[in-house]
Amino acid sequence: MSEAADTRQQFLSVATRLFAERGFYGTSIAAIADELPYTKQALLHHFGSKEKLYGEVLKGISDQLMTELEAARDATSGEGSSALEDTLIRFYRLLEGQTHKTQLLMRELLDNKHRATSANVWYLRPFLESLIALAKQASPSTFASDAQALITVYQLLGAMNYFLVSEPTLSQMFGEEMYRELRSGYEEKLRVLISQAIG
Template structure:
């Protein structure tokens, strides 16, 4: 595995577990068996390392979305396929899910000073896709954004709740929940487009 990739994956895991404010450059360096100075040499600051984590997640999502859209027969099929891909990606990469949730929830102080919004292109693309998928229902970018955000929020909230719901209801019930979730998610997407 490439060195930078290993650094970013380790940082992603730590930011997912502890949030932006709970992770220091020293903690990431320690996990990687590096000195703090060696890690700073690669990224310059904790903010830049965190930016690389967000950029990596965004790039992966954008590349996969582009591939899915190109393979789709129409805008609606492409939009639905991208959302279902995103749901699968969040399941298979739980650290990404937590980082994205923490970015929304823990970002109050940093938001005022942010110069780059790494996930904005991803959200903009999904909004454009929603508009193309449902031009009769969605009349403007604001409506499309709300629909996209509701659907993404439903996915992320469900997936980050797994540890609590497993403890609360048991593994067998969680398995049943997940079996029923995907068809309900598809129904939610269809309802928001019709």
């Protein structure tokens, strides 16, 4: 990796974490640069603006999710209910170790009210469209329209993401032992939820 590419990656890594912790509006270019041995001007040289940096962060997460989706399709021949289930379980396992990305995606839904009307690119749209297609392949009789499939996909992703970002609260509220039990049983419950949703 070249020095310039390495610098960009460092900025993206810190930006992902800070955007997740503080949201788009609560994170400044200066705060990101302060965590690295670079200046604010260096960050702007690489990305141009906070908006463009944020777009790159979302694109990186979307690309990672799409890679997992393709891998799940390849592993299951891309057909039937097993393709959707395997894909969603892969997402859960991926995000289980990277909860800051889950937190960022949830913050994006909450924080983008003002930016949504002027957004030119929706980085997560191809990912959601692919899940819609998988849901319709899994159960054509259940999902007659894209909207019906998206409702179910969104509910499943929501349940998964809500659980993942709840770790600090649940472990403090009910204790580490109970949280470990919750964590160990969640994937199986998620499989049941997916199976019931497909019909």
